[in-house]
Amino acid sequence: MKTKKKFSPAEIQALKKADQDHYFHPTSSIWVLQEKGAKIIAKGKGCKVWDVEGKEYYDATAALWYSSVGHCRPELTQTAVDQLEQLESYHSFNEFANVPAIQLAEKVSKMVPVKDARIFFTNSGSESNDTIFKMVRFYWFLKNKDSKDYIITRNRAYHGVSCGAVCATRLPGFHEGFEPRLPGFAHIELPYCYQCPWGKKVESCNLECALALEEKITELGKDKVAAFIAEPIVGTGGIIIPPPGYFEKIRQICTDNEVLFIADEVINAFGRTGKMFGIEHWEGVVPDLMTMAKGITSGYVQLGAVALSGEIFDTLKQREKFLHGFTYSGHPLACAVGLRNLEIIEDEDLPGNSEKMGRLLKEKILALNLDVIGDVRGKGLMVGVELVKNKETKEKHDPLLAPSVVDAAYEMGLITRPLIGDILQFSPPMVITESQIDDIVKLLEAAIAKALKDRE
Numbered sequence: 121m122k123t124k125k126k127f128s129p130a131e132i133q134a135l136k137k138a139d140q141d142h143y144f145h146p147t148s149s150i151w152v153l154q155e156k157g158a159k160i161i162a163k164g165k166g167c168k169v170w171d172v173e174g175k176e177y178y179d180a181t182a183a184l185w186y187s188s189v190g191h192c193r194p195e196l197t198q199t200a201v202d203q204l205e206q207l208e209s210y211h212s213f214n215e216f217a218n219v220p221a222i223q224l225a226e227k228v229s230k231m232v233p234v235k236d237a238r239i240f241f242t243n244s245g246s247e248s249n250d251t252i253f254k255m256v257r258f259y260w261f262l263k264n265k266d267s268k269d270y271i272i273t274r275n276r277a278y279h280g281v282s283c284g285a286v287c288a289t290r291l292p293g294f295h296e297g298f299e300p301r302l303p304g305f306a307h308i309e310l311p312y313c314y315q316c317p318w319g320k321k322v323e324s325c326n327l328e329c330a331l332a333l334e335e336k337i338t339e340l341g342k343d344k345v346a347a348f349i350a351e352p353i354v355g356t357g358g359i360i361i362p363p364p365g366y367f368e369k370i371r372q373i374c375t376d377n378e379v380l381f382i383a384d385e386v387i388n389a390f391g392r393t394g395k396m397f398g399i400e401h402w403e404g405v406v407p408d409l410m411t412m413a414k415g416i417t418s419g420y421v422q423l424g425a426v427a428l429s430g431e432i433f434d435t436l437k438q439r440e441k442f443l444h445g446f447t448y449s450g451h452p453l454a455c456a457v458g459l460r461n462l463e464i465i466e467d468e469d470l471p472g473n474s475e476k477m478g479r480l481l482k483e484k485i486l487a488l489n490l491d492v493i494g495d496v497r498g499k500g501l502m503v504g505v506e507l508v509k510n511k512e513t514k515e516k517h518d519p520l521l522a523p524s525v526v527d528a529a530y531e532m533g534l535i536t537r538p539l540i541g542d543i544l545q546f547s548p549p550m551v552i553t554e555s556q557i558d559d560i561v562k563l564l565e566a567a568i569a570k571a572l573k574d575r576e
C-alpha cells in the first residue's frame with residue numbers, strides 16, 4: 121500500500137494488523153504492541169505530527185531528539201530531490217568521493233570545537249561510537265602504546281546499542297542476556313547534582329565526580345587507558361548537567377594521563393542545548409574527538425559523523441589505510457540534506473531560539489508549582505522533568521506515574537517520553553514558538569492531573 125494522506129478505518133485496521141504480524145519494532149514493548157497496537161505516525165509539519173487516524177500531536181520530543189529544524193521543510197525536500205536527480209549514491213571507498221560529502225566534511229570540520237578536525241561519516245550514533253573506539257585503539261597501537269585499550273564511560277550513559285557502543289552504554293536492561301560484552305570498558309559514577317552520588321551540595325562540592333576519573337585511571341593504570349567518553353549533557357540517562365568546572369577538570373585529567381577525551385554529541389550537537397555544541401557550555405574545553413548524528417540532518421536522512429583532531433589524523437596517516445568504513449559512509453543524499461540543514465540552523469539562529477524557548481519552557485513548567493515535580497532542568501531544548509513523591513526528601517514516586525503521564529499526554533495530543541528515573545523528556549523541534557510552549561505546558565499539566573487521578 122502506498123503512503124497517502126487519508127486512511128479509511130479498514131485500511132487503518134489492516135495496517136495495525138500488519139504491524140502486529142510482521143514488524144519487529146526497535147526498543148519497544150512487544151507486549152504492549154500485541155495488546156494495543158502501534159501508534160502509527162503518518163504526517164508531520166513543524167512541531168506537530170499526525171497519526172493515521174488524522175489526530176494531531178505536539179512532537180515534544182522532536183521524534184528521538186533529532187527533528188531540529190521541524191518536520192517536512194520544503195527546502196530539505198527540494199535539496200533531497202535535487203541530489204537524487206544528480207547522483208542518488210556513490211561510495212567513498214577506494215579513493216572515491218562525492219561533492220556533498222566533501223562539502224559537509226569541510227563545513228562540519230570548521231564548526232566543531234576539535235582542533236584541526238577531520239570528519240569521518242557513518243550512518244548513526246552507534247556506528248559513530250564504534251568507529252571512534254576503533255580509532256582511539258588504533259591511534260595508541262600506532263604510537264606503540266597498544267596496552268592503552270580501556271575506554272572509560274559513566275553510569276547512566278547512552279552511547280548506542282551496536283556490539284561496541286553498547287559496552288559504553290550504562291543503563292539498566294541493555295546488557296542482561298546479551299553477554300559476553302567486549303573487553304576493555306570501565307565506568308565511573310556521573311555528576312547527578314540533584315541527588316549527588318557523593319552526597320554533596322553545591323557549597324561543599326569538590327568535583328568528586330571529575331576526580332572519580334583520575335581514581336579510575338590510577339586503578340587501571342594510565343598505560344591501560346585509551347579514552348574517556350561522555351555526553352556533555354546526558355540525554356537518555358535523564359537530562360543530567362555536570363556542574364561548572366567539571367569538564368575543565370576532566371580535560372586536565374585526560375591530558376595529564378595521556379587519555380583521549382571523546383565528547384558524544386549525538387543529541388547535543390547542532391544547537392539543541394542552546395549552543396552549537398554541548399561541550400561549549402564549559403568554556404575553552406576542547407575534546408580530542410567528537411561523535412555526532414541526529415541533528416546533523418534533523419533526521420531527514422540517516423547520517424552520523426566523527427570528528428577527530430588533526431594530531432590523531434596525523435598519527436593514523438602512518439598506516440596506509442584505516443581499514444574501517446561503511447558502504448554508505450558519506451552518502452551524497454544524507455550529506456546534501458545535512459549541509460542544507462546546517463545552513464538553516466545557522467541562518468535562523470536555532471541555537472539562540474533553543475536557548476530562549478528552553479528557558480521559557482523550564483520557567484513555565486516550574487510555575488505550575490505541582491507537588492509531583494521535583495526538578496526541572498536542562499539546557500536549551502533538552503529539558504527533563506523529574507517526578508517525585510516528596511519534593512523535600514526527593515523520595516521516588518510510584519514508577520508507573522511517569523509512563524501514565526506519557527499515556528495521558530498522548531491521549532491529549534502531546535508526545536513526551538519517560539526517561540530512566542521517572543523523568544519526562546521535553547526536547548521539541550528548535551523552531552518552536554512561545555505560544556506552542558504554552559500549549560505544551562498546559563497539556564502537561566492536564567496529563568499529570570489525569571495520571572494522578574487514574575492512579576489514585
Ligand SMILES: Cc1ncc(COP(=O)(O)O)c(C=O)c1O
Pocket residue numbers: 184243244245246247249278279280281351355356384385386387413414
Ligand atoms: C548520546 C547518544 N549516543 C549515541 C546514540 C546512538 O545513536 P543511534 O541510535 O543513531 O545509533 C544515541 C541515541 O539516542 C545517543 O543519545
